[in-house]
Amino acid sequence: MNEAIERAGCRYTGERKLCGALLRRLGVSGFLLLALMFGGCRKPVQEPVTITFLDPEWSHDLEVRRPLSAEALQEFTRETGVLVKHIPGPETAPDQLALTEGLLKKGAVTPDVYGIDVIWPGILSNYLIDLKPYLSSGFAEQDPVVLAGYTVGDRLVAIPYHPNIGIFYYRTDLLEKYGYSLPPRTWDEMEKMAAKIQAGERARGDKDFWGFVWPGADSEGLTCLGVEWQADEDGGHIIESDGKISVNNANATRTWERAARWVGSISPPSVTSYQEWDASNAFWITGRAAFFRGWMSDFFLTHPLAVPYRDKAGATSVPGGRVARVATLGGFGLGISKTSAHREEAVKLVKFLTDREARLNTERAQYEPPARPEAFELPTLLKAYARVYKPGENQGGGVVVRPSNIAGAKYDEVSEAYARAVHAVLTGKAKAPQAAADLEKELVRITGFATSRQH
Ligand code: GLC
Numbered sequence: 001m002n003e004a005i006e007r008a009g010c011r012y013t014g015e016r017k018l019c020g021a022l023l024r025r026l027g028v029s030g031f032l033l034l035a036l037m038f039g040g041c042r043k044p045v046q047e048p049v050t051i052t053f054l055d056p057e058w059s060h061d062l063e064v065r066r067p068l069s070a071e072a073l074q075e076f077t078r079e080t081g082v083l084v085k086h087i088p089g090p091e092t093a094p095d096q097l098a099l100t101e102g103l104l105k106k107g108a109v110t111p112d113v114y115g116i117d118v119i120w121p122g123i124l125s126n127y128l129i130d131l132k133p134y135l136s137s138g139f140a141e142q143d144p145v146v147l148a149g150y151t152v153g154d155r156l157v158a159i160p161y162h163p164n165i166g167i168f169y170y171r172t173d174l175l176e177k178y179g180y181s182l183p184p185r186t187w188d189e190m191e192k193m194a195a196k197i198q199a200g201e202r203a204r205g206d207k208d209f210w211g212f213v214w215p216g217a218d219s220e221g222l223t224c225l226g227v228e229w230q231a232d233e234d235g236g237h238i239i240e241s242d243g244k245i246s247v248n249n250a251n252a253t254r255t256w257e258r259a260a261r262w263v264g265s266i267s268p269p270s271v272t273s274y275q276e277w278d279a280s281n282a283f284w285i286t287g288r289a290a291f292f293r294g295w296m297s298d299f300f301l302t303h304p305l306a307v308p309y310r311d312k313a314g315a316t317s318v319p320g321g322r323v324a325r326v327a328t329l330g331g332f333g334l335g336i337s338k339t340s341a342h343r344e345e346a347v348k349l350v351k352f353l354t355d356r357e358a359r360l361n362t363e364r365a366q367y368e369p370p371a372r373p374e375a376f377e378l379p380t381l382l383k384a385y386a387r388v389y390k391p392g393e394n395q396g397g398g399v400v401v402r403p404s405n406i407a408g409a410k411y412d413e414v415s416e417a418y419a420r421a422v423h424a425v426l427t428g429k430a431k432a433p434q435a436a437a438d439l440e441k442e443l444v445r446i447t448g449f450a451t452s453r454q455h
Helices: 002-005 013-026 027-040 070-080 093-105 121-127 145-150 172-177 187-204 220-232 251-264 271-275 276-284 298-302 342-364 404-426 432-447
Strands: 050-055 083-088 114-116 159-171 210-213 291-295 313-316 324-338 374-376 398-400
Touching: 013 251, 050 093, 050 342, 070 083, 070 093, 070 342, 083 172, 093 114, 093 121, 093 220, 093 404, 114 342, 121 324, 145 159, 145 172, 145 404, 159 172, 159 220, 159 298, 159 342, 187 210, 187 291, 210 276, 220 251, 220 398, 220 404, 251 404, 251 432, 276 291, 291 298, 298 342, 298 432, 324 342, 324 374
Parallel strands: 050 083, 050 114, 210 291, 313 374, 324 398
Antiparallel strands: 114 324, 159 291, 159 313, 159 324
16 A cells, blocks of 8 residues: 555655545555546655746847846856746837736736836836845945836835946948048937938938938837937926926927927838837848937947947937937836745845846946947946046936836826827827827826926
């Protein structure tokens, strides 16, 4: 009997008693049935724990753009004995949020660790653990603006991992060819340079060449751009940090109208359907644009993509306007699901990844910039190559944030409404002042906040 119980896979006292009782009732002919039933009752105490990490930064472009290497995760496994299943996310920010929110809301046991976009904490805070008690050190080095993005009330729902910042890429060969020694610092300069380069390249026979590509689809990427354009011209931040809806103002709508003029003149008509990757491909892969508004983190600054136009590209701060030169803060932090069955191991992974990043950032700050890609007046948020600036020199652009902290759980609705309004102006379906007035009403309905014109 004992041997049969053993062979049925029951090793522990409780299981053995139950096995014995069942075997006696069913007879030896029931052995097979028991083996099937109890095959799964071996406690996997010897098995290593596996945790799952849903990593939206690692999206559809699985080869060239992979900020977290398999080797780093293997090192974690060697140090801790914990295995990691590293899974990519969907392509666009709204799809990434839908997947993440869906899993967390239904209380999924896995993933354990999630990459959290800086705009999601208010939406997901109920489903993520407070990381403060687990991560006592390391806060001092964090940029306060980045840290604030991941803080809801007094809870730290994700720890900054890869802050990303809007960046302006330019073709160094074309700047030289058309007699420009520097990339544009303002949108006005950008427009003139883009038009001249585009006309020249077309005259040379490249009929499908464009001055400027950017993610103009009705999506989160457009909200990022709109926030930059508006802040540059004193057009506010959609909703201000005091909870006032400010979007319905002439400075803001003028920037939407200016961008609408780019469509079909210096930017392809189809730019209004470009997701982030479409704009990126037009610049890096097919090389049919002189300028591109994309993203950069310290990681990608020091690990340029292996793409066709890499050696002909430079990076600088996004151009500015009358009152400011800023780029939108983006990027991902790391959060842990409240319903993870392996919280302890998940905390270990988050610590491992953020410690590793801190170490790499210290190293990156010492890097000498490579000759190419040229790095010129990079945003101040980027720490790699910080040494290129001498005192008094222009340090590059600052940071602007989307109104995700103030909008909290409603941020996705706010951003969707905003992107839809700006997109309607870009595609000529609405006039900017009317679109802003309608949007204002919609934002009042969504958030319950007052407008900045009400007292
Ligand atoms: C980038 C940013 C992210 C932003 C997204 C919008 O991935 O890191 O913060 O939400 O672009 O498309």
